[in-house]
Amino acid sequence: MLRRYILLNTNKFVNCRHVSQSMLQSTVDEKSGIATVTMNKPPVNSLNLEFLDEINTQLNKLQKDKIRGMILTSGLQKVFCAGLDITEFYNPNPDRLAKFWTVLQDTWLSLYMASFPTVAVINGHSPAGGCLFAMSCDYRVMVGPKYTIGLNETKLGIVAPKWFQDTMVAVIGQRKAEVSLTTGKMYTTDEALQVGLIDESLPDADSALKKGTQFLNNFQRISPWAFKMTKDISRQPTVQWLIDNKQKDLDFVLKFMQSPDVQKSLGLYLQSLKK
Numbered sequence: 402m403l404r405r406y407i408l409l410n411t412n413k414f415v416n417c418r419h420v421s422q423s424m425l426q427s428t429v430d431e432k433s434g435i436a437t438v439t440m441n442k443p444p445v446n447s448l449n450l451e452f453l454d455e456i457n458t459q460l461n462k463l464q465k466d467k468i469r470g471m472i473l474t475s476g477l478q479k480v481f482c483a484g485l486d487i488t489e490f491y492n493p494n495p496d497r498l499a500k501f502w503t504v505l506q507d508t509w510l511s512l513y514m515a516s517f518p519t520v521a522v523i524n525g526h527s528p529a530g531g532c533l534f535a536m537s538c539d540y541r542v543m544v545g546p547k548y549t550i551g552l553n554e555t556k557l558g559i560v561a562p563k564w565f566q567d568t569m570v571a572v573i574g575q576r577k578a579e580v581s582l583t584t585g586k587m588y589t590t591d592e593a594l595q596v597g598l599i600d601e602s603l604p605d606a607d608s609a610l611k612k613g614t615q616f617l618n619n620f621q622r623i624s625p626w627a628f629k630m631t632k633d634i635s636r637q638p639t640v641q642w643l644i645d646n647k648q649k650d651l652d653f654v655l656k657f658m659q660s661p662d663v664q665k666s667l668g669l670y671l672q673s674l675k676k
């Protein structure tokens with residue numbers, strides 16, 4: 402594997418393995434075994450088929466490499482991740498939509514059940530699929546106060562799938578999740594902290610990255626096996642539905658997304674974004 406010194410977000414030179422460089426940059430600190438995976442797909446890190454495929458491949462690779470922990474963050478100025486790429490849903494090609502949704506399901510399962518501890522350093526806005534990715538990590542540190550996070554699907558005239566909803570319930574509880582989901586609430590950093598959607602709020606990206614690393618360092622004294630078994634038991638109720646219903650979930654999405662009402666709502670929403 403290529404070894405070199407590279408400049409990380411922390412502005413410090415560290416000895417690390419450089420794993421890949423494209424829409425996704427991944428570096429592994431040799432000493433700690435912690436990987437930093439940086440999403441870098443301008444303008445807003447929207448998750449299309451190719452980007453999701455790259456993220457999933459990278460997660461599987463990190464798992465094989467037996468890394469000790471991972472920080473997921475963004476290389477963009479003010480967006481962590483704008484969620485799923487809405488153009489994948491608008492006037493979709495059914496074959497591509499099916500591939501897209503299947504890769505999304507697989508990527509979520511890889512992230513949610515990662516064998517290593519994960520931290521989202523949320524250094525920008527994080528709506529919908531961006532919030533799902535953050536919630537799927539084991540710990541969330543967000544840069545405040547000006548960014549927002551939440552599952553806003555109802556505001557687009559669409560419905561967050563069951564497993565998106567269940568992920569939120571697992572983080573903030575049934576009642577708060579229900580209100581949050583039905584209203585499509587986007588939380589400010591302070592609100593997200595209050596409701597438990599994030600674990601910490603820091604004023605800048607460097608201190609957020611340090612905090613994330615500190616969290617991962619807790620696991621230096623914990624057996625990876627004990628960590629993974631505990632996480633599996635804790636998260637099993639949330640993932641089992643999707644594992645058992647992948648095809649049903651896909652069929653739902655294909656039908657739902659091609660309905661004229663949903664297409665109309667999406668068209669209007671895309672137009673409002675362009676404005």
Ligand SMILES: CCCCCCCC/C=C/C=C/CC(=O)SCCNC(=O)CCNC(=O)[C@H](O)C(C)(C)COP(=O)(O)OP(=O)(O)OC[C@H]1O[C@@H](n2cnc3c(N)ncnc32)[C@H](O)[C@@H]1OP(=O)(O)O
Nearest residue numbers: 444447483484485486487488526528529530560657674675
């Ligand atoms: C019965 C049960 C059935 C269940 C089945 C239902 C299944 C359906 C499930 C769907 C689930 C979907 C989850 C999602 O993730 S949907 C995506 C939701 N995302 C958003 O709403 C975010 C929208 N974007 C923003 O709010 C902003 O862009 C923001 C991220 C805050 C950044 O703002 P800013 O920096 O000002 O950037 P701009 O708004 O100017 O955007 C720059 C360009 O990027 C385009 N853009 C933005 N977001 C997306 C996106 N998600 N997908 C595609 N494109 C996006 C935007 O249009 C600008 O484009 P352009 O430069 O051409 O004008």
